[in-house]
Amino acid sequence: MDEMARRAFIKGASIGALAFSVGGVEVLLTPRQARAEGAAFKVLSPAEVETLEAVGDTLAIGAREAGIAHFVDQQLTQPAPLALLSIRVSEARPPYVNFYRSALGAIARAAQATEGRPFGDLDEAARIRFIAAMSRRELKSWDGPPQPLVYANLRNDAVDVVYGTVEGFARVGVPYLPHILPEQRW
Numbered sequence: 001m002d003e004m005a006r007r008a009f010i011k012g013a014s015i016g017a018l019a020f021s022v023g024g025v026e027v028l029l030t031p032r033q034a035r036a037e038g039a040a041f042k043v044l045s046p047a048e049v050e051t052l053e054a055v056g057d058t059l060a061i062g063a064r065e066a067g068i069a070h071f072v073d074q075q076l077t078q079p080a081p082l083a084l085l086s087i088r089v090s091e092a093r094p095p096y097v098n099f100y101r102s103a104l105g106a107i108a109r110a111a112q113a114t115e116g117r118p119f120g121d122l123d124e125a126a127r128i129r130f131i132a133a134m135s136r137r138e139l140k141s142w143d144g145p146p147q148p149l150v151y152a153n154l155r156n157d158a159v160d161v162v163y164g165t166v167e168g169f170a171r172v173g174v175p176y177l178p179h180i181l182p183e184q185r186w
Contacts, residue, residue, distance in 0.1 A: 018074045031067025031161055034074070043076040043097055044069060047118075048104045052154070054120035055107060058127040060158035068161045072100060086156035090149060099145060103154070106144020107134070113141035 017028035020039035029037060041049060049069040056063030075083045080094035092099045111119035115126055122130065133139050135151040144150065162168055169176040 018071070020070065020074060030165075031071035031074070032065065033067075034070040035065065035067040039070055041069070041073045044073045044100070044104075047108065048101065049073075050120045051104045051108050051118070052100075054122075054127065055104075055131070055154050056158040056161070058124075058131050059155045060162040062162045063158040066161040066165075068158055071161050072157055076100065084160075085153070086160070087153050090153065092145070092149070092153075099153070102144045103150040106142055106150065109143060110134075110139045110141045114139065 017030055018034070019026050020029050020034040020037075021027075021042070022029070022034075022037045022039050029039065044052065052069045052072060053064040056068035072085065075085045076095075076097045078084075080088070080096060083096060085096060087096050087099055107119055111117065111122065111130060114130070115122055119127065119130065130139070131151065134142075134147045137147045139147060163172060166176050
């Protein structure tokens with residue numbers, strides 16, 4: 001990593017910002033800001049984005065608006081040792097895009113097989129039933145990574161973007177006690 005890239009990374013990390021492409025220009029934004037600005041996706045397809053946002057919102061209300069798809073997409077562009085995704089501490093091997101593509105594809109296929117429509121088109125009750133069944137490895141039409149592994153990692157991603165911020169901590173009444181306080185609120 002050259003000195004300028006290192007400095008940009010450190011500055012961005014201190015405010016919870018990541019590098020996103022908006023209008024062809026690389027800018028530092030939080031995942032929430034990247035979503036609001038319509039930052040381009042570099043890795044995930046539109047169908048994968050829709051599935052990830054719907055699953056994320058089911059697991060942690062507000063994950064879509066918090067930018068779960070932008071967060072995951074941006075992290076998938078990073079070298080595996082630098083990725084902030086919890087999949088890093090699992091037995092899944094890099095490149096992590098393989099796990100996400102397989103997991104999101106399996107969710108899409110299983111929803112179509114069990115509910116007759118895409119996961120994003122399910123009502124809230126059906127989404128919750130589906131996610132609960134996945135967490136217990138009960139989806140019979142599953143063809144992807146182990147269901148509990150998918151559940152745990154997508155839940156961690158959703159919780160990270162919704163509650164892993166100063167505002168997220170405040171929402172649940174937990175004091176935010178960082179080692180280094182961000183220069184500005186996320």
